[in-house]
Ligand code: FES
């Protein structure tokens with residue numbers, strides 16, 4: 001089976017019902033995507049499937065075949081150079097960092113100009129036990145504001 | 154003790170908020186946690202657990218064994234079958250006696266996940282009657298009595314006596330990364346890679362379990378996805394299991410719990426029952442406090458005596474009273490052992506005292522704010538153990554600042570008007586509540602002396618390398634310790650490196666617990682930096698190394714001369730320093746769903762000095778969110794001694810939707826023996842939210858004395874309140 005992940009094609013051998021999460025982590029060695037519960041509750045395993053955030057622990061790998069998958073490794077490379085990644089560090093939105101990849105993936109599809117309430121709703125499926133979320137909201141707002149400023153110039 | 158005056162000198166690194174050192178790796182997804190590590194020939198482990206809360210193990214049988222399956226039982230343990238910590242009562246694997254459900258009995262390992270999962274094991278257990286009621290338990294693993302003044306004299310001076318009982322439930326730490334380790338067999342010992350807080354605790358446990366000398370038991374902490382106390386003592390258990398499997402199979406073994414096993418088997422916050430009997434004068438001054446604290450320790454001692462200790466030492470709250478008696482007991486039950494969780498006993502006892510203060514104000518008909526103003530500890534006052542507080546005692550400034558920032562008085566008035574209408578119209582009710590609290594940093598006086606922690610600095614060609622066993626678990630250890638060292642040396646942060654916590658490389662700087670990393674280990678490191686500076690003189694590191702060869706300076710904990718603590722009578726200076734805090738929480742109660750929605754949160758906390766203001770605020774925000782959920786949402790349902798809701802689907806940790814915006818203010822009343830004045834910050838934020846929430850509910854008319862106040866409980870109260878109103 002072929003998977004298109006972060007713009008690269010991966011050839012994997014997997015039972016169609018195997019969890020996308022395991023295929024990503026074990027076969028593709030993309031360990032940035034985390035497992036926090038395995039039951040669709042924590043969002044640590046969030047990836048984009050054709051641009052939509054999904055819980056990779058609930059998605060059978062066959063379901064992802066032929067679609068475009070984005071993991072944290074595809075967001076800003078090994079440097080973490082996406083504006084959201086930078087503002088997460090700056091604002092202290094990553095403490096232990098375990099929820100962070102999933103949180104960033106969910107945050108990456110929040111439209112610019114989103115208000116606080118919209119940000120909260122967009123991140124509702126991502127648990128963070130460390131930050132109490134305040135820093136996460138600040139980081140998302142800051143990155144969005146920076147992007148808007150850049151556009152305006 | 155007055156803070157040692159320091160030459161005020163402008164700080165250039167401390168007090169700034171540089172990017173946390175491992176931040177880039179964490180956001181890029183390249184930070185490696187234990188489950189991300191690979192080893193050739195790796196086996197996966199699985200734990201078979203008891204199903205009854207008490208009984209005897211008569212034997213076990215196993216269905217078809219796949220080829221390549223490794224099995225470990227108690228008979229395979231080369232050393233002592235116990236997890237060495239305070240008492241050797243907890244076995245690593247059950248031999249015969251079962252004391253709680255989900256107690257580990259057998260260990261399996263196999264290279265194939267599916268094959269491992271398919272093995273069917275049947276335990277033959279003879280159940281016996283279990284003690285599941287902490288109030289009925291007569292078996293105590295620790296009793297502590299604190300006495301100050303003369304209780305009957307205090308009660309004799311009182312105009313009123315107010316009594317109350319307050320209870321709190323279990324709470325699960327719920328680090329997002331579950332417990333996990335990898336054990337690698339070595340030629341003459343074992344190496345553990347683990348998600349853990351205290352490498353040297355794990356080493357101590359494995360030395361006894363495996364009967365190996367310490368140098369052959371190497372513990373390496375890898376990037377850790379949260380701990381909150383949950384990875385203080387339990388990693389010794391899971392590391393023991395993985396090590397036994399690795400030694401028997403001769404191959405590396407990974408044991409990573411799934412969420413449900415983690416919730417069923419690992420430690421939680423101790424449930425508590427606290428009773429208060431308080432003498433007060435008409436003007437509100439406290440004349441006598443009699444407090445009885447009962448904690449549910451669970452089936453083994455683990456850290457319960459120390460949790461009880463911190464619980465009783467905070468039980469009187471940040472209040473002055475001359476005649477005090479506090480009796481604490483930790484009772485054994487046949488439930489999984491409870492253990493360390495952020496706050497460590499103090500959130501339970503301060504919940505009780507702060508809700509009780511509100512009830513005292515009610516009984517006297519005075520403003521609860523005035524009651525706190527009158528009784529809050531001031532510099533020169535003494536605590537229940539007779540500790541005289543220095544100029545850094547900031548209870549009143551915290552209170553005043555929180556009241557001002559939250560516009561407490563005006564909001565309270567507005568809410569009362571709102572509620573008068575809502576009671577008629579059936580609209581949502583609102584409430585505002587506050588809580589004043591304190592938290593001792595570090596181990597108790599004697600505890601730090603016994604630990605005698607060490608830290609070291611190694612000179613590198615470009616700067617210095619920090620060698621400590623203190624772990625980074627999200628709170629920012631690496632970054633703040635580097636800042637302290639850089640500041641003392643007068644170097645930029647980029648010249649400081651931090652070694653991985655690896656028992657082969659770093660000295661034992663004590664456990665990463667008790668809000669002690671910054672204040673205690675940070676100060677030892679600051680002294681290391683001082684010595685390093687002296688040794689260098691005018692030379693650059695490179696010049697020094699060329700001339701004299703390698704340099705490592707090591708310093709040890711040095712008790713402040715003025716500090717005295719009597720562990721037998723619980724008298725004296727319990728902690729080196731106290732942080733203080735005041736939370737104000739405003740909330741809304743949905744009259745239909747009985748859902749309580751925190752709307753505004755103000756948290757003001759004095760932490761001596763914020764080494765890194767962004768990280769410090771992060772501790773306050775995160776701890777506050779956990780504390781609010783402790784009061785309102787997080788309910789561990791125990792059925793027959795077993796957690797019945799061991800899943801994230803029905804154990805409600807706060808999501809972004811449940812977490813209100815917070816206003817955080819950090820006050821700095823420096824502590825003379827902390828690095829640049831710093832006290833601890835990690836735990837205190839979780840002490841205040843639960844009483845503030847419950848006091849806000851009381852303000853809305855709901856009399857709550859037991860938490861978690863989950864919607865089902867609130868619903869009953871709302872209904873009866875409406876019944877009374879119509
Ligand atoms: S691991 Fe997928 S939602 Fe938790």
Ligand code: FES
Nearest residue numbers: 095096128129130
């Ligand atoms: S940063 Fe630790 S869970 Fe979010």
